[in-house]
Amino acid sequence: MRTVRVELGDRAYPIHIGEGLLVDSGGELLAAKGVLAGKSRALIVTNETVGPIYEARVVDALESAGVKQVDVVRLPDGEQYKTVRDLERVWDAAIEGRHGRDTTFVALGGGVVGDMCGFAASAYQRGVSFVQVPTSLMACVDSSVGGKTGVNRPGGKNMVGAFHQPTAVIVDTAALDTLPLRELASGIPEIVKYGLIRDAGLFEWLETGGGVEGILARDKAALAFAVQASCENKAAVVAADEREGGVRATLNLGHTFGHAIETSEGYGEWLHGEAVSAGTVMAAEMSCRLGWIDRALVDRTVKLFERAGTPVAPPRGMTAATFRDLMAVDKKVQDGKLRLVLLKGELGGCVVTGDFDPRVLDETLEFFCGK
Amino acid sequence: MRTVRVELGDRAYPIHIGEGLLVDSGGELLAAKGVLAGKSRALIVTNETVGPIYEARVVDALESAGVKQVDVVRLPDGEQYKTVRDLERVWDAAIEGRHGRDTTFVALGGGVVGDMCGFAASAYQRGVSFVQVPTSLMACVDSSVGGKTGVNRPGGKNMVGAFHQPTAVIVDTAALDTLPLRELASGIPEIVKYGLIRDAGLFEWLETGGGVEGILARDKAALAFAVQASCENKAAVVAADEREGGVRATLNLGHTFGHAIETSEGYGEWLHGEAVSAGTVMAAEMSCRLGWIDRALVDRTVKLFERAGTPVAPPRGMTAATFRDLMAVDKKVQDGKLRLVLLKGELGGCVVTGDFDPRVLDETLEFFCGK
Numbered sequence: 001m002r003t004v005r006v007e008l009g010d011r012a013y014p015i016h017i018g019e020g021l022l023v024d025s026g027g028e029l030l031a032a033k034g035v036l037a038g039k040s041r042a043l044i045v046t047n048e049t050v051g052p053i054y055e056a057r058v059v060d061a062l063e064s065a066g067v068k069q070v071d072v073v074r075l076p077d078g079e080q081y082k083t084v085r086d087l088e089r090v091w092d093a094a095i096e097g098r099h100g101r102d103t104t105f106v107a108l109g110g111g112v113v114g115d116m117c118g119f120a121a122s123a124y125q126r127g128v129s130f131v132q133v134p135t136s137l138m139a140c141v142d143s144s145v146g147g148k149t150g151v152n153r154p155g156g157k158n159m160v161g162a163f164h165q166p167t168a169v170i171v172d173t174a175a176l177d178t179l180p181l182r183e184l185a186s187g188i189p190e191i192v193k194y195g196l197i198r199d200a201g202l203f204e205w206l207e208t209g210g211g212v213e214g215i216l217a218r219d220k221a222a223l224a225f226a227v228q229a230s231c232e233n234k235a236a237v238v239a240a241d242e243r244e245g246g247v248r249a250t251l252n253l254g255h256t257f258g259h260a261i262e263t264s265e266g267y268g269e270w271l272h273g274e275a276v277s278a279g280t281v282m283a284a285e286m287s288c289r290l291g292w293i294d295r296a297l298v299d300r301t302v303k304l305f306e307r308a309g310t311p312v313a314p315p316r317g318m319t320a321a322t323f324r325d326l327m328a329v330d331k332k333v334q335d336g337k338l339r340l341v342l343l344k345g346e347l348g349g350c351v352v353t354g355d356f357d358p359r360v361l362d363e364t365l366e367f368f369c370g371k
Numbered sequence: 372m373r374t375v376r377v378e379l380g381d382r383a384y385p386i387h388i389g390e391g392l393l394v395d396s397g398g399e400l401l402a403a404k405g406v407l408a409g410k411s412r413a414l415i416v417t418n419e420t421v422g423p424i425y426e427a428r429v430v431d432a433l434e435s436a437g438v439k440q441v442d443v444v445r446l447p448d449g450e451q452y453k454t455v456r457d458l459e460r461v462w463d464a465a466i467e468g469r470h471g472r473d474t475t476f477v478a479l480g481g482g483v484v485g486d487m488c489g490f491a492a493s494a495y496q497r498g499v500s501f502v503q504v505p506t507s508l509m510a511c512v513d514s515s516v517g518g519k520t521g522v523n524r525p526g527g528k529n530m531v532g533a534f535h536q537p538t539a540v541i542v543d544t545a546a547l548d549t550l551p552l553r554e555l556a557s558g559i560p561e562i563v564k565y566g567l568i569r570d571a572g573l574f575e576w577l578e579t580g581g582g583v584e585g586i587l588a589r590d591k592a593a594l595a596f597a598v599q600a601s602c603e604n605k606a607a608v609v610a611a612d613e614r615e616g617g618v619r620a621t622l623n624l625g626h627t628f629g630h631a632i633e634t635s636e637g638y639g640e641w642l643h644g645e646a647v648s649a650g651t652v653m654a655a656e657m658s659c660r661l662g663w664i665d666r667a668l669v670d671r672t673v674k675l676f677e678r679a680g681t682p683v684a685p686p687r688g689m690t691a692a693t694f695r696d697l698m699a700v701d702k703k704v705q706d707g708k709l710r711l712v713l714l715k716g717e718l719g720g721c722v723v724t725g726d727f728d729p730r731v732l733d734e735t736l737e738f739f740c741g742k
Contacts (some may be wrong), residue, residue: 024701040706040707041707084455084458084459087455088455088524091524091530091531092524092525092526095524095526095527095530096526098699098700098704098707100700100702100704100705100706100707101702101704102705102706119494122533123490123494123531123532123533124531125530125702126519126520126521126529126532126533126534126702127533127534127614149497150494150496150497153459153462153463153466155463155466155467156464156466156615158494158497159462159466159495159496160462160494161494161497162493162494162497162498162533163497163498207413243498285614317552329468329471330494331464331471331472331497333469333471333472334471334472334473335411335471335473336411336412336469336471
């Protein structure tokens with residue numbers, strides 16, 4: 001087992017990464033780490049796909065850690081259910097089970113479950129603790145770490161939520177064995193992201209045969225390396241800027257374009273990572289057109305996504321006007337001005353800026369979408 | 372104008388109290404205080420009763436402070452609308468108006484509007500700032516200060532919310548001129564509360580002819596004194612314990628009984644302050660039965676509420692079993708054990724404890740509700 005710490009003072013927490021932590025020894029691990037010591041109640045938040053496979057093991061783990069009452073709420077599976085309406089089911093399950101402020105919620109699932117469970121925990125009785133047990137690659141390498149939680153609105157992705165840090169993240173890479181290939185692949189763009197914004201070595205590792213293909217083949221060493229390297233990058237950025245006042249926004253490379261795609265297509269049509277994949281290509285193309293990076297880096301990025309099998313262009317039929325409209329509600333907008341994460345300089349360099357020629361954004365949108 | 376500060380480090384804020392601050396000189400005040408300096412957008416959250424009377428003045432105030440875009444969302448009036456469903460209207464109005472993280476929400480109304488606007492602000496784009504402009508006595512003396520925000524669930528009051536401090540509270544006592552008498556009276560139990568838990572002088576002032584009757588007559592000096600004294604008490608307690616780890620729970624005197632009444636009767640049937648009135652009598656009665664206070668203090672408390680015209684007993688037909696069931700989800704429950712705010716010793720003394728003979732709670736409930 002390897003452990004990465006997220007250094008956030010009195011909100012610091014560990015990310016435990018290992019093979020079989022949940023499947024083989026979840027109870028032992030949770031108990032040993034004392035995350036749930038002395039808790040009388042816990043509420044597992046999972047979904048209808050993951051729950052039947054793993055929830056019994058987590059219930060056992062919690063009970064063997066001494067938790068007296070373990071309740072489970074299964075949400076429907078998919079981004080289209082990342083809604084306020086489905087959050088209410090979590091809150092009412094907690095009330096029904098008489099959970100108090102000393103309960104712990106446990107997010108067992110992918111990014112949607114983690115984001116919803118975390119926001120539900122942040123608001124239940126004005127705040128209870130929660131643990132992340134990610135079961136998708138997306139969640140293992142990105143969404144389970146850093147405390148961004150929330151739900152979507154029809155008008156925008158993640159428009160309602162909270163910064164609420166988990167008390168621990170338990171990553172069992174064996175859980176990725178049961179993940180459908182499309183979902184596995186959709187985690188890769190977030191790993192590419194860390195490479196592009198700050199970790200040239202990780203990007204270059206992905207380019208090797210053992211990188212992208214190793215992940216897709218579920219090679220244990222490749223998965224462990226990719227998850228650990230990603231968590232180390234994420235932890236370092238979050239520790240430096242928990243509430244996204246500065247550098248944390250760089251983690252949103254490709255996301256402003258990507259969120260527009262998800263909102264436009266209807267949540268759940270494109271997986272989040274697929275939208276980020278296309279969005280990252282768009283951000284790279286725009287950076288190149290601004291003269292900030294070499295064309296070669298755009299090509300290398302496209303090549304990685306092609307090997308992962310994730311999109312390198314937005315959906316057909318999506319217009320430049322739709323992009324402009326939906327990007328105007330991005331959370332990085334300041335004083336009405338759109339700011340974007342763009343690449344600059346060598347591999348690993350980026351900026352968050354509203355200081356670019358707006359015609360280049362228009363050209364980029366028209367390049368991908370037509371006039 | 373008088374100003375009370377809530378000392379919370381980098382979240383400290385002022386409570387400005389005055390006659391005509393909103394009605395006569397709101398724009399000047401808001402501008403002078405710089406609360407909205409440099410903001411490009413603001414969203415006023417109000418209700419269908421208060422909005423038509425005051426919102427145009429607040430729009431003017433904001434515009435004269437340099438805010439370029441001011442949007443308004445009017446919610447239906449009443450505790451029964453303090454729901455997740457109505458919160459969604461606030462979030463969608465903000466998205467529709469393209470509000471970014473640099474917006475400010477303005478709560479213009481009573482406790483329901485303030486709690487909802489505050490929670491909406493805490494979650495919109497994971498957190499934007501907000502200002503409280505309370506227009507009910509309840510909100511002026513209690514709910515607008517301290518950052519407790521949230522909404523109700525069918526299973527319990529304020530079960531979902533956040534601790535989110537406003538950046539300023541603007542109390543115009545002239546706004547209380549338009550408040551219906553029943554609502555005015557319902558603010559008095561929260562003032563009595565400060566007297567009982569920590570401010571014997573305030574309790575004794577209420578007992579004078581200029582106290583309760585002064586408030587009911589909307590005497591300007593009486594209102595100003597009551598609001599300022601209440602805010603000073605609230606600010607001191609909140610500064611000592613922002614997240615209710617200890618002493619802040621004392622502000623919930625009568626509220627565990629009261630919330631059970633509100634939930635049982637249906638939100639909006641009894642006003643919050645009316646339920647607190649009956650609940651405070653129940654807490655005082657129980658404290659007396661435990662031998663912790665003199666019977667005389669129970670009688671003095673009942674007398675004050677009789678003069679205010681607020682209830683001194685729970686609703687007919689509400690059973691001891693219903694109280695026990697609903698009180699079991701109180702936010703002060705720890706490890707399954709109910710804790711209550713009870714009076715102890717001289718006027719002004721209280722404790723938060725689960726260490727009482729449970730038969731005395733049963734006796735108290737049966738005294739008020741029958742067997």
